[in-house]
Amino acid sequence: MQIDYAFLENLNKGIQVDFNKKVYLRDQSIPHAPCKNLCLNKQEQRLALKNALRYFNSDLHERLAPEFLQELLTYGHIYMYRLIPDYEMKAYPYDKYPCKSKQAQVIMHMIMNNLNHEVAQFPHELITYGGNGSVFQNWAQYHLTMKYLSEMTEHQTLVMNSGHPQGLFPSHPDAPRIVLSNGMMIPNYSTQSHYEKHYALGNTMYGQMTAGSYCYIGSQGIVHGTTLTLLNAARKYLKTDSLNGVVFVSSGLGGMSGAQPKAGDILGCISVIAEVSEKALDKRLKQGWVKKKITDVEQVIAEVKLAKKEKRAESIGYLGNIVLLWERLAQEEKNLVDLGSDQTSLHNPFNGGYYPVQLSFEEANIMMAKDPEQFKKLVYESLIRQVDAINKLTKKGMHFWDYGNRFLLESRRAGANVNSENDDQLFRYPSYFQDIMGDIFSLGFGPFRWICTSGHSEDLRQTDKIAESVLVDLIPKSPKIVADQLNDNLDWIRKAEENKLVIGSQARILYADTQARTEIALRFNEAVKRGEISGPIVLSRDHHDVSGTDSPFRETADIYDGSQFTADMAVQNVIGDSFRGATWVALHNGGGVGWGEVINGGFGLVLDGSDDAQRRAKMMLQWDVNNGVARRSWCGNQNAQFNIKRQMEIEPLLKVTIPYQSDVVDKLEF
Numbered sequence: 001m002q003i004d005y006a007f008l009e010n011l012n013k014g015i016q017v018d019f020n021k022k023v024y025l026r027d028q029s030i031p032h033a034p035c036k037n038l039c040l041n042k043q044e045q046r047l048a049l050k051n052a053l054r055y056f057n058s059d060l061h062e063r064l065a066p067e068f069l070q071e072l073l074t075y076g077h078i079y080m081y082r083l084i085p086d087y088e089m090k091a092y093p094y095d096k097y098p099c100k101s102k103q104a105q106v107i108m109h110m111i112m113n114n115l116n117h118e119v120a121q122f123p124h125e126l127i128t129y130g131g132n133g134s135v136f137q138n139w140a141q142y143h144l145t146m147k148y149l150s151e152m153t154e155h156q157t158l159v160m161n162s163g164h165p166q167g168l169f170p171s172h173p174d175a176p177r178i179v180l181s182n183g184m185m186i187p188n189y190s191t192q193s194h195y196e197k198h199y200a201l202g203n204t205m206y207g208q209m210t211a212g213s214y215c216y217i218g219s220q221g222i223v224h225g226t227t228l229t230l231l232n233a234a235r236k237y238l239k240t241d242s243l244n245g246v247v248f249v250s251s252g253l254g255g256m257s258g259a260q261p262k263a264g265d266i267l268g269c270i271s272v273i274a275e276v277s278e279k280a281l282d283k284r285l286k287q288g289w290v291k292k293k294i295t296d297v298e299q300v301i302a303e304v305k306l307a308k309k310e311k312r313a314e315s316i317g318y319l320g321n322i323v324l325l326w327e328r329l330a331q332e333e334k335n336l337v338d339l340g341s342d343q344t345s346l347h348n349p350f351n352g353g354y355y356p357v358q359l360s361f362e363e364a365n366i367m368m369a370k371d372p373e374q375f376k377k378l379v380y381e382s383l384i385r386q387v388d389a390i391n392k393l394t395k396k397g398m399h400f401w402d403y404g405n406r407f408l409l410e411s412r413r414a415g416a417n418v419n420s421e422n423d424d425q426l427f428r429y430p431s432y433f434q435d436i437m438g439d440i441f442s443l444g445f446g447p448f449r450w451i452c453t454s455g456h457s458e459d460l461r462q463t464d465k466i467a468e469s470v471l472v473d474l475i476p477k478s479p480k481i482v483a484d485q486l487n488d489n490l491d492w493i494r495k496a497e498e499n500k501l502v503i504g505s506q507a508r509i510l511y512a513d514t515q516a517r518t519e520i521a522l523r524f525n526e527a528v529k530r531g532e533i534s535g536p537i538v539l540s541r542d543h544h545d546v547s548g549t550d551s552p553f554r555e556t557a558d559i560y561d562g563s564q565f566t567a568d569m570a571v572q573n574v575i576g577d578s579f580r581g582a583t584w585v586a587l588h589n590g591g592g593v594g595w596g597e598v599i600n601g602g603f604g605l606v607l608d609g610s611d612d613a614q615r616r617a618k619m620m621l622q623w624d625v626n627n628g629v630a631r632r633s634w635c636g637n638q639n640a641q642f643n644i645k646r647q648m649e650i651e652p653l654l655k656v657t658i659p660y661q662s663d664v665v666d667k668l669e670f
Contacts, residue, residue: 005096007087011108012098014147015140017060017082023067024081026124030117031279033125033132034352035369036076039196045072051202052078055140076369077200079125083139089123090116091505094453094535097150103177103583103606104149106536109453109505110214110604111135111145119218119504121254126163128216129256131345131353133208133591134182136163137199152177162204163212173612176584182207183589190589190596206590209543213586213602218503219259219289221447221542224492225437226263228511229403231488232436233339234267237399243269245311247304248339249329250403251275251322253284257343261290261315266499268313272300274322276355276364281317288500290317297328304336323357323382326389335396341432342386346406347594349379354410356382380414387416394429401432404544404554406593431557438558442632442640444513444625444647445485446545450524452506454535460506461497462533463524467510468493470519479646481639482513489516514625514647521607521617529609536608538583539617543591543600547573547628551591551598559635567599569631574601576623581605581616622651630656 010016026032040048052068053061068078091113097105113119114135120128126136136142145165148158157171160180183204185194198204210216234243246269250260253275261284264271273290275281284290291314294300300318307314318325322342329337345353355364356378367375394400402408408427411418420426433441452459471490475483489511496508512520527533541548549555552564571587578585582603591600605620607613626647632640634657641658648654 005092008092008096009098011146012150015055015083015143017056017064019063021082023070024084030124031122031277031283033075033122033127034365035074036196036200036351037369037372038073038076038200039193040072040200044197044201045069048072048078048201052080052138052140055138055144072200077125078138078202080138080140081124083143084124085139090118091451091453091455093455099150099152101152101154101177102536102608103154104152106453106538106606107178107214107584107604108146108149110451110538111142113451113505114211114214114216115142116504119216128208128211129254130208130211131254131348131351132206133211134163134205135207135211135214137202137205138163141165162207174579174581174616176578176582178584179578180213180584181587182212183595184587185589185596192595195590195595206595207586207588209549209588209591209600210540210602212588213543213584213604215449215540215542215586215602215604217449217451217505217507217509219256219262220501220503220507221449221509222256222259223262223266223501224509224511225447225542225544226259227266227492228440228488229432229436230263230267230269230339232440233399233401233432236436238338243267244313245308246270246338247272247308247336248341249273249325249337250341250343251325252343252345253277253280253290253317254345257345258284258289260343261317262499262501265289265291265313265315266495270304270307270312270314270316272304272316272318272325274318274320274325276319276321276361278319278361281319284317287503289315291315293317293319295319297324300325301328301332301336308336321355321357321382323386323389326386326393330389330392335393335398337393337398340390340393340398340400341403342407343403343405344407346410347590347592347597349406349410350376354379354382357385358382383411383414384416387411387418391417391428400429401435402427402429402553403432404551404592406553406597409553409593409597431554433554434558439637439639440485440511441546441555442629442637443482443485443643444546444629445489445511446548446625447509447542448512448517448520449507449509449540449542450520451538451540452533452535453538454533455506456534457502457506459533459535459537460502460508462527463508463537464493464496466523466527467508467520470516470523474516474519478515479642481642485511485513486516513643514622514629515650517625518618518621521605521621522614525607525609525614525617528607536606539605539607539621541602541624543570543586543588543602545628546625547631548602549591549598549600551593551600553593553597555592555598555600558637559632561635563635569628570599570601573624573627574603576627577601577603577620580620580623582620622647622654626654626656634659636661
């Protein structure tokens with residue numbers, strides 16, 4: 001069908017207010033963010049309104065102010081619903097966007113993909129995933145950003161402050177087209193209460209990781225990460241490469257957690273994922289990412305027993321609270337569960353990230369806004385029950401890990417029994433990063449991804465072939481410890497198309513190290529140059545990567561020299577990417593484990609077939625990985641020390657400080 005793209009020309013008009021539209025009422029056919037408890041006093045409410053009205057000519061203020069006040073009082077935030085576009089939000093072919101810069105066209109493509117209804121968790125609230133991972137704070141920011149992008153030349157850089165487009169500033173073609181930050185706070189003010197207040201005031205936002213940097217590609221990214229996590233968990237805990245007949249239980253079918261049953265299907269295990277939102281579960285069922293929907297916990301148990309007996313793959317979405325499932329499983333005389341975790345959004349426990357077992361889904365959504373103190377009490381009671389059931393199951397033989405969602409940290413705050421029996425400062429269960437993924441990251445492997453901005457599936461198919469050929473070439477030349485990881489990813493890329501992972505943009509993810517990322521990028525650029533791929537390719541990665549994130553309860557949980565609480569690596573990563581050729585860079589507070597608990601950074605790099613793109617890719621990707629490997633080496637990780645020495649042999653200009661190990665201190669008495 002021929003599509004008329006003329007409507008995209010209106011993106012250069014900026015903020016347009018149409019008072020012929022009726023006042024917005026939430027469309028109940030799509031999921032919405034829970035209403036937030038209004039934490040502002042009367043004076044602060046006035047300030048929030050004044051802040052919102054700054055985007056509009058003063059002659060519009062009298063009509064808009066009452067409407068925005070009603071939004072603030074009803075939803076706890078001013079989203080400016082009146083400005084929601086009438087067109088379908090999706091990633092259109094890059095060359096259809098009305099821009100002076102090809103790089104700006106690509107960024108528009110990425111922004112609209114993040115807000116696609118098939119991709120975003122709460123699209124009308126501009127939230128992509130994680131319950132509060134925002135692309136913008138309000139719709140005025142979206143329209144103004146698109147206007148600036150349509151006007152931008154390659155001698156300008158757009159500065160973005162927590163969703164607010166501060167403006168275009170003179171720069172040069174090698175500078176990033178966008179420099180953005182989200183949620184950066186003076187350290188003493190980086191608390192949850194300050195986040196709630198300043199988000200309501202319109203001063204800041206929680207960009208998660210790839211939501212606020214325009215690089216989210218749907219759940220495909222976390223599917224790959226979850227697949228590798230489950231595979232390596234089975235190797236570590238169950239001493240097997242096969243998950244046939246293995247039972248994995250967890251919770252959440254949202255933007256990130258929804259990957260769990262899909263990963264289970266890819267590996268052939270039996271996965272049971274609890275979800276309290278029927279809309280979220282039905283979305284995954286429709287996508288084919290979960291095979292069965294069951295509402296009765298007894299039926300779940302029966303299905304698990306049957307699938308385990310028959311040793312067949314199965315993915316079950318249990319519509320109910322995870323606590324009820326854990327408690328029922330704990331009643332079984334014989335342990336049914338091999339692997340267990342949790343992916344509720346416990347970085348946001350009191351505003352929709354976690355639903356207490358004592359309330360229905362609807363009751364919880366009301367109480368979290370109307371009676372937040374009682375809601376917090378019930379959340380903590382629910383976490384205590386959940387941990388008690390998990391503890392019973394692990395004594396029977398289940399292996400449990402924290403999935404980097406702040407489950408153990410928030411459970412400890414609730415008073416649950418999660419402390420190690422030998423050391424109250426440690427948790428009784430490991431972070432998945434400590435036990436499973438940390439050593440892989442230290443080898444330089446992480447969630448490298450790319451997007452074909454032409455929108456053509458044929459281009460994506462061609463990139464899959466190129467990536468496969470790179471891995472095939474590298475495996476025989478690589479040390480075994482590296483070749484093993486390349487082989488896992490070779491298997492992934494060969495099956496990627498048949499696993500039907502694309503939602504939204506034509507995107508792909510692959511865990512790759514320095515050599516694989518660089519070679520894949522260079523071959524992609526050559527393919528664009530030769531016309532074998534019909535449009536630019538965006539390179540990106542999850543901020544959750546080798547160098548991208550400092551997070552003591554996740555990405556840097558396996559750093560044991562005490563520096564896991566520092567954030568130099570993530571900040572240096574973004575600075576280094578910016579002058580080595582990134583098309584845009586992003587630095588965020590929050591992401592994964594929550595506001596004030598992590599600093600993370602990411603990038604986008606456009607490959608347009610030019611010699612400049614070739615130069616930038618080679619220079620930037622080496623830094624983007626090796627910065628983190630060097631830090632992990634200094635902290636004592638053996639894989640990282642092996643890897644960084646290898647990288648110095650490959651690149652003579654790389655010279656990294658290697659630590660001397662000492663056994664003397666352990667012999668001293670203190």
